[in-house]
Amino acid sequence: MRTGELLLILTRCSIIAAVPLPAQDWPMWGGTPQRNMTSAMKGLPSSWDIKTKKNIKWTAEIGTTSYGNPVVADGKVFLGTNNGNPRNPDIQGDKGILMCFRETDGKFLWQAVSNKLASGQEHDWPEQGVCSSPLVEGKRLYYVTNRGELVCLDTEGFLDGKNDGPYQNEIFKSPIDADVIWKLEWIGRIGCIMLHNALTLLPAHPPAGGLLGYR
Numbered sequence: 001m002r003t004g005e006l007l008l009i010l011t012r013c014s015i016i017a018a019v020p021l022p023a024q025d026w027p028m029w030g031g032t033p034q035r036n037m038t039s040a041m042k043g044l045p046s047s048w049d050i051k052t053k054k055n056i057k058w059t060a061e062i063g064t065t066s067y068g069n070p071v072v073a074d075g076k077v078f079l080g081t082n083n084g085n086p087r088n089p090d091i092q093g094d095k096g097i098l099m100c101f102r103e104t105d106g107k108f109l110w111q112a113v114s115n116k117l118a119s120g121q122e123h124d125w126p127e128q129g130v131c132s133s134p135l136v137e138g139k140r141l142y143y144v145t146n147r148g149e150l151v152c153l154d155t156e157g158f159l160d161g162k163n164d165g166p167y168q169n170e171i172f173k174s175p176i177d178a179d180v181i182w183k184l185e186w187i188g189r190i191g192c193i194m195l196h197n198a199l200t201l202l203p204a205h206p207p208a209g210g211l212l213g214y215r
Contacts (some may be wrong), residue, residue: 027073029133058106069133081154096146110157112178154179
């Protein structure tokens with residue numbers, strides 16, 4: 001999806017019958033570990049119009065590229081994109097970005113920023129940003145960066161004024177930045193994969209564990 005806006009449909013369409021979830025939540029790609037993409041909700045809108053705002057609750061600016069991977073959990077919307085429309089004027093250039101918005105009104109809350117790999121398009125295609133769809137469980141979010149890192153974040157970011165978890169080396173620590181709990185670097189650290197340059201890796205929900213990879 002190449003777009004500069006995230007649209008939220010007026011009536012939530014993020015419930016799945018397989019697992020009882022709060023009406024607002026769609027905490028992973030596919031909604032549940034079954035990934036069957038179905039919803040138990042009735043009376044969902046079948047059309048919407050950006051100009052007239054028909055069935056549109058709010059819009060929010062994201063980067064210039066995203067892969068249609070938002071999740072909704074903990075009163076927030078999370079999705080991967082690039083840095084095509086920088087939220088922080090001090091952070092410019094091609095980056096991998098995970099953005100967090102408030103679900104009720106689309107207010108931008110915080111972002112996680114990842115630099116591009118030095119190997120370039122061999123492993124990290126330009127301007128593609130974060131292709132991974134996040135997974136949220138409680139106050140923890142899991143996703144894979146464009147650098148091939150499995151990262152756990154605090155869903156509150158630094159808005160709560162605390163640096164949680166054992167990882168304390170965040171470069172950016174303002175209220176609009178992500179609070180990293182821990183990260184696992186696959187390239188070099190465990191030397192087990194050669195990343196596709198736009199591979200989408202999806203954390204699988206416990207107890208299944210592991211990762212699912214899609215091109």
